Amino acid sequence: MSDTTGESSVQARSVGDAAIIYASDYLNKLSGERIERECKRQLESGHRTLIINFRDTEIVNSIGVSILVGVIDAAEKSTARLIFSDVNNHTAELFQMLGLTRHVSLVSSEDEALSLISEAQP
Amino acid sequence: MDTNTQRLLHTFSALADLGQEIAAAGDFDEMLRTSFHLLLGSLAIRRGAVAEYEREPGSVRFVATRGLGESLSGPLALSTDHAQRLSSLGSSISLADAGKEAQRFLEDHKDAFASVEIDLVLPLVVREELIGLVLLGEKATGEKFTDEDLEVLSALSRHIGVGIRSHRLLDEIGHKADENLRLYEGLRAIYKETVRAFAAAIDIKDRYTQGHSVRVGKYSEIIAREMGWPDEEVEGITIAGYLHDIGKLIVDLSVLNSPGRFNAKEQKEMNRHPYAGYEILSPISHPYADIPLMARYHHERMDGNGYPDGLKGDQIPPGAKIVTLADSFDAMTTDRPYRKKLPLEDVLADFRVNTGTQFDPEVVCAFCRAFLKEIEGSKERRLLNLLNRNYSNMERLSPMLSQMLSEFDGGGDTRAASAAGN
Numbered sequence: 001m002s003d004t005t006g007e008s009s010v011q012a013r014s015v016g017d018a019a020i021i022y023a024s025d026y027l028n029k030l031s032g033e034r035i036e037r038e039c040k041r042q043l044e045s046g047h048r049t050l051i052i053n054f055r056d057t058e059i060v061n062s063i064g065v066s067i068l069v070g071v072i073d074a075a076e077k078s079t080a081r082l083i084f085s086d087v088n089n090h091t092a093e094l095f096q097m098l099g100l101t102r103h104v105s106l107v108s109s110e111d112e113a114l115s116l117i118s119e120a121q122p
Numbered sequence: 123m124d125t126n127t128q129r130l131l132h133t134f135s136a137l138a139d140l141g142q143e144i145a146a147a148g149d150f151d152e153m154l155r156t157s158f159h160l161l162l163g164s165l166a167i168r169r170g171a172v173a174e175y176e177r178e179p180g181s182v183r184f185v186a187t188r189g190l191g192e193s194l195s196g197p198l199a200l201s202t203d204h205a206q207r208l209s210s211l212g213s214s215i216s217l218a219d220a221g222k223e224a225q226r227f228l229e230d231h232k233d234a235f236a237s238v239e240i241d242l243v244l245p246l247v248v249r250e251e252l253i254g255l256v257l258l259g260e261k262a263t264g265e266k267f268t269d270e271d272l273e274v275l276s277a278l279s280r281h282i283g284v285g286i287r288s289h290r291l292l293d294e295i296g297h298k299a300d301e302n303l304r305l306y307e308g309l310r311a312i313y314k315e316t317v318r319a320f321a322a323a324i325d326i327k328d329r330y331t332q333g334h335s336v337r338v339g340k341y342s343e344i345i346a347r348e349m350g351w352p353d354e355e356v357e358g359i360t361i362a363g364y365l366h367d368i369g370k371l372i373v374d375l376s377v378l379n380s381p382g383r384f385n386a387k388e389q390k391e392m393n394r395h396p397y398a399g400y401e402i403l404s405p406i407s408h409p410y411a412d413i414p415l416m417a418r419y420h421h422e423r424m425d426g427n428g429y430p431d432g433l434k435g436d437q438i439p440p441g442a443k444i445v446t447l448a449d450s451f452d453a454m455t456t457d458r459p460y461r462k463k464l465p466l467e468d469v470l471a472d473f474r475v476n477t478g479t480q481f482d483p484e485v486v487c488a489f490c491r492a493f494l495k496e497i498e499g500s501k502e503r504r505l506l507n508l509l510n511r512n513y514s515n516m517e518r519l520s521p522m523l524s525q526m527l528s529e530f531d532g533g534g535d536t537r538a539a540s541a542a543g544n
């Protein structure tokens with residue numbers, strides 16, 4: 001795993017054509033924008049699936065939600081698949097309530113996300 | 123936690139964050155972008171924009187957008203009628219009206235919104251004034267906006283509207299302050315030109331002292347600067363120098379232009395000029411302090427034997443002490459009807475003898491320091507240039523100036539000490 005941005009604590013790694021991006025403990029403006037930049041960078045570099053791992057994330061505020069909606073848009077425009085993994089219950093309920101789960105697959109672990117991808121492949 | 127409670131908490135948290143964001147001092151555009159993120163994130167709205175309304179030229183300018191592509195880069199026209207209608211809807215707009223306005227907006231600006239949909243347009247109205255618009259697209263849930271959603275969005279939008287209006291007011295105040303400053307600078311320039319014209323008028327009346335007032339102003343400036351006075355006060359003392367003899371305007375012309383030394387009667391007439399100058403200058407609102415007092419007291423002496431009030435030592439304002447020395451210096455270094463200009467050695471000898479009785483030692487030292495620095499080349503030649511037409515080879519004065527400094531220096535205040543170190 002490596003810090004691919006070189007400017008922050010956003011960590012990401014590639015598994016095949018999927019990129020796994022690790023969100024920080026509090027998804028607010030600063031950390032959110034870093035994740036958004038990283039997601040867009042991964043899409044531009046040709047990854048067809050983005051997995052955002054929320055294992056360290058305790059809180060997502062409104063700005064964080066808005067930024068994730070932006071990531072959803074970017075993924076849809078690139079016809080890429082977006083998966084959120086390791087989302088805590090509270091945040092999962094928030095995503096459900098706000099409709100993010102209509103556009104994103106929510107899985108309990110990174111492994112589950114990766115097997116979801118391999119299942120989908122012909 | 124049930125969904126409604128969670129929704130409420132999420133909304134409250136957005137509102138609290140928004141309040142904090144708007145109250146925080148910082149970059150205005152960044153504040154707007156962040157506030158707009160908060161608004162979108164409160165209901166996970168997929169696209170939208172905040173636009174600021176500009177009455178002139180009658181358009182809305184997008185200050186924050188999300189998910190609308192690049193088609194909305196330029197401003198969009200918004201007629202006065204349209205703006206009035208939007209402002210009449212107020213900040214508690216109904217869902218139906220917000221929907222209708224979105225449709226109208228799409229129709230009015232088909233080209234700009236060719237590829238994007240907006241579902242609601244909320245006017246930002248503060249004190250019945252249209253500040254801007256919030257344009258919103260669909261929610262991530264895909265569901266229609268509800269009345270409850272609209273209440274949340276209206277509350278958040280009101281905050282954004284107030285933020286924009288506060289910024290505008292601050293901007294206006296800043297512009298007004300700049301404008302006032304420009305006017306003030308203009309008035310100061312007019313004041314200075316008027317003062318110079320006055321100085322010329324004073325000197326023309328007294329044919330023996332032509333250019334005297336302007337030179338006294340310049341000598342005073344050099345001394346004050348050497349004493350470490352701030353720029354504003356240096357400007358003031360220069361003006362005081364220009365005007366110190368304004369009282370001569372009321373002195374009988376035959377006395378002023380008397381070819382010999384004054385007799386007792388003429389001297390009495392002449393001695394009226396400092397107080398007369400004070401009376402002329404007092405009713406004027408000068409942009410600098412104590413100008414009238416410097417005219418009044420420029421013939422006072424440290425030992426109390428001067429006129430018109432016989433003030434002693436510290437009773438004499440510092441500025442008047444400077445003008446006194448500058449005035450005497452120019453008087454001694456120019457031809458008078460009753461005598462030729464004195465050699466500079468004699469002028470300095472006069473200062474030396476009269477330091478402490480007529481002249482303030484601190485002022486004499488500042489004068490000597492400035493003179494010496496100019497001779498040594500460590501300071502711009504201003505004094506020397508003023509004297510050049512009458513004197514040459516001034517380098518020979520260095521030992522005398524140094525001697526005077528060693529005799530009188532040490533009694534100066536910190537300003538003088540600091541200036542000496544420059």
